Amino acid sequence: MKSDRQPPMTDGKQRLENxxxxxxxxxxxxxxxxxxILKILAQSRGHPxxxxxxxxxxxxxxxxxxxxIYKTLTLLKELGQVLELGFADWGSRYDGNRPYPHPHIICTKCGAIVDPESESMSVMTQEMSQASGFRITHHRLDFFGLCPQCQKEE
Amino acid sequence: MKSDRQPPMTDGKQRLENxxxxxxxxxxxxxxxxxxILKILAQSRGHPxxxxxxxxxxxxxxxxxxxxIYKTLTLLKELGQVLELGFADWGSRYDGNRPYPHPHIICTKCGAIVDPESESMSVMTQEMSQASGFRITHHRLDFFGLCPQCQKEE
DNA sequence: TTATCTCTGGATAATAATTATCCATAACAC
DNA sequence: GTGTTATGGATAATTATTATCCAGAGATAA
Incomplete structure (x- = not known):
């Protein structure tokens, strides 16, 4: 687990202001x-x-x-300014760019985490809610696999 | 967090045999x-x-x-006979009925976990894989909210 | 600027789930 | 039955996170 690679990016400066x-x-x-800490979270395209x-x-x-660090992250979580990706085995990772639920793809070899584009979750959430009777508040979607880099190195 | 409620069920006897x-x-x-331990996992419709x-x-x-308990669960995980739902904050929960990735809906009040029906994940996995270049091996999808019971008690 | 009051940072202890260790003994093949 | 070896039980160790405590920094008003 070493580094993150990431494609697009939201405006880090704007996020810092927020x-x-x-x-x-x-x-x-x-x-x-x-x-x-805020600067790191706002700028990082990875998930530190x-x-x-x-x-x-x-x-x-x-x-x-x-x-x-923990205190500040807890505070930001409470204010809805950072998304925590808690893992039971390795430690948590944080997303300060998109502090709302969205899918992640995680490399099980190097630990890279990327944010794919996706719109289908809101539809799916609707379905789940109707089928189960739950009042759904949020979700968590992770895909696991090997990133392109780690595939090469196999 | 007290109990689980669950709708259908796979054949517990068959699961035990497997x-x-x-x-x-x-x-x-x-x-x-x-x-x-196997009997509990095979029969339980909840996620103990x-x-x-x-x-x-x-x-x-x-x-x-x-x-x-931990040793046996680790063994069953390695054999692909149980699905572990690890949570960073509370402890892990286990699914012995459907030991393959599938969505869960979790009540944030009582801790109930139910398995909704769903087919859309394989399509979504395809999309993710193509968009990111990852070789995706598995996934994890959790919805969080209030179960019908806990909604009433609010 | 200074006095005051409260929030915050740093050091460290505490917590809690999980894993590792060690050895007597139970399981299974023969 | 007997022997070999995996397994169970007790307990210590590990590790991420949280709680505690207090000195000192930051804000505010005179």
């Missing part, structure tokens, strides 16, 4: 550490782990604690 | 503890947790260790 606004408007302080965020932030603020 | 055969044919021993399986088995073999 995140900052979400914090400010609710009275949360914009500290240097938080700002650093807690560890990788921590490493990046420490490059600028060497005393930064892991707890600070 | 599981037993999978173990025997590869030289694994059929111990009383294993048999008890490690704890609930442990509790059930202990009713018959009081000295059964949690480790035994």
């Amino acid at each position: 995140m900052l606004e979400a914090l400010k408007s609710r009275g949360y302080r914009i500290t240097p550490q938080r700002l650093a 782990s807690v560890e990788s965020i921590h490493k990046e932030v420490k490059a600028v603020f060497p005393t930064t604690s892991l707890a600070t | 599981m037993l055969e999978a173990l025997k044919s590869r030289g694994y021993r059929i111990t009383p503890q294993r048999l008890a 947790s490690v704890e609930s399986i442990h509790k059930e088995v202990k009713a018959v073999f009081p000295t059964t260790s949690l480790a035994t």
